[in-house]
Amino acid sequence: MKRISVRSPSNIAFIKYWGQRNKELVLPYNDSFSMNLSNCYTELQIEILEDPSIQKLDFKEYQTETFKPMGEAFLKPVHNMYKTIKQVLGTSEDFGFHMYSYNSFPKKAGIASSASFFSALAMGFARAFHAELTEKELSILARLSGSGSASRSIPDGFVWWHAGESSETSFAESIAPPDYWDIVDLVLVLSREEKKVGSQEGHKGAETSPFFLARQEYLKIHAPEMKQAFLKKDFTKFGTMVEHEALSMHHIMMTQHEPLFFWSGKTVLMLQQISAMRQKGLEVYATIDAGENIHLICQKAHEEQVTRHVAAQGIAEEIISNSAARGTTIL
Ligand code: PMV
Secondary structure (H helix, E strand, C coil): CEEEEEEEEEEEEEECCCCEEECCCCEECCCEEEEEEEEEEEEEEEEEECCCCCEEEEEECCCCCCCEECCHHHHHHHHHHHHHHHHHHCCCCCCEEEEEEEECCCCCCCCCHHHHHHHHHHHHHHHHCCCCCCHHHHHHHHHCCCCHHHHHHCCCCEEEECCCCCCCCCCEEEEECHHHCCEEEEEEECCCCCCCCCHHHHHCCHHHCCCHHHHHHHHHHHHHHHHHHHHCCCHHHHHHHHHHHHHHHHHHHHHCCCCCCCCCHHHHHHHHHHHHHHHCCCCEEEECCCCCCEEEEEEHHHHHHHHHHHHHHCCCCEEEEECECCCCEEC
16 A cells, blocks of 8 residues: 655735635635745645545544544535546546545634645655656645645745736746745734634625725735845735735725624734734734634744743734745655
């Protein structure tokens, strides 16, 4: 029996992707930009079996000891990915598989668990089919899983996803290695509860927000400016833009039909605290994905002080510290 082990990071977007220009090909409206997370990752082991009728996935939840078999709802996107990769590779080969997946963080809580899982799956399946794919091809494949942000977990460090105009031109690439800048993402786990509406469902309503086009216009200026601030390591400008950008995406979410309110009271309380920390001179900024949990962005030199402040407030159940990390890797 052949075994393939893959580890893939989750990522936090500084420029978010919300809304799909082409739903089937998972093409976004705008470029997005993210950092791979060192301590939020999926470890996926795939046992390749001769019998193609066996397709199983066992999942070990965060902070649990045992793997549990996943049902059809969870397996469906995995089957789809298997079919997609066969199609992309133009192969008629078939195999069965038994997969074991472990997440180092709570899933479906705004920490991009689909990004880490589907990027790991794309690389694992590519290896199982003996395909020698480039990083660009792998990021395209990961995007086609349905979780577009998975494309950003493939390359190393700080990653730019070009929206592109076609499937071939919509891919992610690294714009800086993990050690380019020692900024930190402190994930504040405010709740481990799984969100009710997934991103893939949520993307569908994005264009119904009356502010959707305004956000796209704003991103045309904001995205290259943020990239410049990042490359110059101008933390004040970069952090300010990161926070504005997250609020701009949530503005769309809250004004689309049906509106999506991912925030809880704790999220709002924490956003107020972050602003208060800044006013006291501590440079820290917030970003939020599709979930109630908050990601704090600060410089490594301030991590301890920020962590102490946040812990003292007693709002977060847990704080997961992340530096920038490598992309998807075969173990
Ligand atoms: O990649 P998806 O379909 O899970 O969507 C991700 C959307 C956000 O996490 C909210 C933003 C982003 O760019 O990561």
